[in-house]
Amino acid sequence: MNAVIFPGQGAQYPRMGKDLYDNFPEVRDIFSRIDKAAGMPLSEKCFYASEEELKDTSLQQLAILTVSLAAFEVFRGKPIKIDYFSGLSLGEYSCLYPAGVLSLEDVVILIRERSLAMDEAAKENPSCMFAVIGAREDDLKGKQNNSFYIANINSPSQIVVSLAENKKLIVKEILTKSGFRVVELDVSGGFHSTFMEPARVRLKKVMESLNFLDAKVPIVSNFTARAHTDREDIKHNLINQLTHPVLWKDCIEFMNNKGVNTFFEVGPSRVLKGILRKINPQLKVVNIGKKEDIDVLE
Structure with missing residues (x-):
């Protein structure tokens, strides 16, 4: 069995996604749609922003989301069955578009609001x-x-x-x-704790305005470390993720116990691969973030 996992904050680096953009038309389409939905040239930020600029929470979350979904757009064309989606913190939100829960444009709106809400909560607390x-x-x-x-x-x-x-x-x-x-850690606030309560309240209102659907593939929640497909459960879990611990170890162990032996880390960097080695060295992790990673799948 296979699972796709998406990275969270801290996975960013300058010029991420550029080689995918240069080599795959479907990636250019994703970047173009996200640029339009975000109302800003995120593609340029991913390719040309400095390491320091990419540390800004509001830019960082959108940039990682963009590269993750761009990489997935190429990966989804391969004949590989996906049994579960999951992601670390921000990465759980990246699951929403591939799992059919939200449109690409609505995911961008949600992440834009999430990053702003978390920034504001960090200033307040x-x-x-x-x-x-x-x-x-x-x-x-x-x-x-x-x-x-x-x-x-x-x-x-x-x-x-x-x-x-x-x-x-x-x-x-x-x-x-x-x-x-x-x-x-080089972050702007104390995430996944009571310090984020103002962000939870704000994001809950945003979610109510978006058209959530049931997931076509189960999403393993950071909040419960269990698989969910029901739209209301997914919303509940994402909201509570802001103020409760991310149970990443439990998420990986849950999927492994269900029979998952190969994890595809889709997005920039290889942060999750290192973490999974510490959870269980026997797990197979395949990174999908650059053209060379796609070429290996051919």
Whole structure:
């Protein structure tokens, strides 16, 4: 069995998607449609924006979405049956167009609003994120004490926490004294935590204005780590993903337990491949993000 997984924030890099754009007419069509829907030249941003420019949340989310869906447009032409879709954080939203839940244009609207809502929530609630290397979920649960929130359970030994900006020093001290390595992430706020409640409220209203359909292929939710096809369930999960932990390890294990042995990471970078190796070294991960990746499938 096969699953397609899409990357989240942090997968961006300058000139991403350019070789796909230059070699595949269907990719140029996707870029053109997204440029129009976004009301901005996203293709130019993907190809020519600097590494620093691509760190901006509102641009980064749209750019990663664009390259992910452009790569998928080529991949979908291959005779490969897809049994599940999933994605890490932003990547779960990227599933909506390939799974037939939303039109391409509505996905762009949704991500544009999501990025703006998250940016505004971060300004309203100054916060940040730490990757805690070497920690397991149970190690951190007893140390939270309202000083931080578990935001991502990426692998058995990598957990991301969200915390208030003014608690950075004390939380880092608590975690390093416990023997964990702490790395502050280059993000604009404490995502997947209560800091994002204003974004959840705003995005819920946006979703009600869009035409959601049932998924043609099950989407494995970050919120439940289970597969869903019902449109209302999918909306509920996406909304709650903003303020609850991303259960990425559980998502991968769920699909693997259902029989998935090959994961196609579709989009820029190879971030998910590294994470999946830590979850289960036996899993096969095939990257689809450049022309050379497509050529190998021929």
